[in-house]
Amino acid sequence: MTETLIGIDIGGTGIKGGIVDPDQGILLAGPVQVPTPQPATPTAVAEAVAQVVDSFTHLPGAPDRHAPIGMAFPGIIRHGVVRSAANVDDGWLETDIITFLGDRLGRRVEVINDADAAGLAESRYGAGAGITGTILVITLGTGIGSAFIFDGQLVPNTELGHLEVDGCDAETIASAVARERHGLPWVEYSGVLQRYFSHVEFLFSPELFIVGGGISQRADEFLPQLSLRTPVVPARLLNDAGIIGAALHGHRTHLSAPTWTEVR
Structure with missing residues (x-):
């Protein structure tokens, strides 16, 4: 069985996440949701994401603390850099979101556009x-x-x-x-x-x-x-699609990528 992963869906009004079984495309825990900070600056959003991630850390079936986290973000992501920021603060523009969130969480982060995440989930499991x-x-x-x-x-x-x-x-x-x-x-x-x-x-x-x-x-x-x-x-898959697709993206990317500590 493939190891479980955490998927996070960052939205303009809410940030939600869950523990995902990438074999079946189902949530094993969650979703847990917190309001998106207003304004949705990088620092404020990172703290809210950390809150959601921390809620899963000690649950049965939680991924290893060094496992990657897949995240869906409402903007264009190109080579890990935010090129547009719909419904979040403009301070995200040109931010290396993978490095920024990875540094805050202390683990590898893989980020994908939110519609792309939903598309991956629907095409694979939906x-x-x-x-x-x-x-x-x-x-x-x-x-x-x-x-x-x-x-x-x-x-x-x-x-x-x-x-x-x-x-x-x-x-x-x-x-x-x-x-x-x-x-x-x-x-x-x-x-x-x-x-x-x-x-x-x-x-x-x-x-x-x-x-x-x-x-x-x-x-x-x-x-x-x-x-x-x-x-x-x-x-x-309705509201779970972004979480599941983000986790799937994190899993696929992790298979061929170095560990977070290797890229530091």
Whole structure:
């Protein structure tokens, strides 16, 4: 059996984590959640993350204290450096987040974009399990997040929520928050999503769309209204996807990486 891992999902309003079995893609403990500090500066967030991690340290089945921790972060992560910071403080920009959080926790940290983490989890354990070719996971929330998976491999940091639709940045008209802001009934919102998903479908011809975010729990209100060549289904892992995907990323990266002490 693969050793358990800790996964952490850093969000704009909450930081949550759990002990994950990466063989089965399930939480063995948690989720434990604390509020995201406001403002969400690097130092304040690091302290909140440490609080969540510490809550698992002495639990039965907890990973070894030197095991890596996988983390999902709401921004573009390139070579371990934060290139965008959605819903957290701008002080994160250009921060070497792997080194910064690793120094605070005293152990190896692997960081991945939050939508990419959810995509990895859904493609491995959720609605995309067993499907080859291109899977696109689209999360509808405050904005629109996206994950591009090809034959089980992640193409990181896609930002498909910023495609232009109806002359606008897509997430300003097609996100869940945009629906609420504009007071759109489900039928009208489905029409906006139709134009968005048709555009993405034309560009990438995926085998499957998986729709995540909190709004996916009401998928029966809008998914049946979409007319696409590509099957489109709701996400299965819901709020645990980011934690599970972060842990999976940490596990995959750790297999070929030196230990934290070796890179110091």
